[in-house]
Amino acid sequence: MAYKEDELLQLSGIQHFSFCRRQWALIHIEQQWADNLRTVEGELMHTRAHDASIAEKRGDLLVLRDLRIQSAKLGVSGACDVVEFHRNDDGVKLAGRKERWQAYPVEYKRGSEKSIDADRLQLCGQAMCLEEMLCCQIPAGALFYGETRRREQVEFTTELREQVVEMLDEMHGYFARGYTPKVKPSKSCNACSLKELCLPKLMRRRNALNYIRDTVEQCGEQQSDRRGNS
Numbered sequence: 624m625a626y627k628e629d630e631l632l633q634l635s636g637i638q639h640f641s642f643c644r645r646q647w648a649l650i651h652i653e654q655q656w657a658d659n660l661r662t663v664e665g666e667l668m669h670t671r672a673h674d675a676s677i678a679e680k681r682g683d684l685l686v687l688r689d690l691r692i693q694s695a696k697l698g699v700s701g702a703c704d705v706v707e708f709h710r711n712d713d714g715v716k717l718a719g720r721k722e723r724w725q726a727y728p729v730e731y732k733r734g735s736e737k738s739i740d741a742d743r744l745q746l747c748g749q750a751m752c753l754e755e756m757l758c759c760q761i762p763a764g765a766l767f768y769g770e771t772r773r774r775e776q777v778e779f780t781t782e783l784r785e786q787v788v789e790m791l792d793e794m795h796g797y798f799a800r801g802y803t804p805k806v807k808p809s810k811s812c813n814a815c816s817l818k819e820l821c822l823p824k825l826m827r828r829r830n831a832l833n834y835i836r837d838t839v840e841q842c843g844e845q846q847s848d849r850r851g852n853s
Contacts, residue, residue, distance in 0.1 A: 626698030634701030
């Protein structure tokens, strides 16, 4: 199955979706957004990383920034912060260059390494897009974290790739239906820039049906009390 151009989702949404499905839907389906300190710092970091005017060639290393990518098979499009191309006789040919190169995507993040796979899944999705575009295999990439100023190498395992495919299938299903998942409150809600839009505390107390039922019952009790006092 190949997705059409107007069916492509934003590749960056994989990270949102992995973190919280409701957050992804609020951003990518309902088009809602709010900044906090974390999002602003992350945006500034990505602005520097995405400076497409900077292309570096140092010996056997070629560095490209803001490389636009997409996959008709996965149904996503986006941009890589940085793609390093390492000289490799078993690599691929690039336009205007005689040598062969092995691609190595690098994604920039503001914080530090995380136990959850949200960032790793986004990076793996980038690699899978590059593989489709360049007709190659990319075994690994890296996440650069601004807080620690260190790289975490990520191996693109079969399990990680399968997670990307399954997650994107689910995202396309939600997007086609225009469905926003219900809130599932967790400690992560406190760090989310959309918590004032999502209202996780309110939703944790009761869903809409319970709220309406409780309100009707309270009104009925109040009316009975008035009759009894009259």
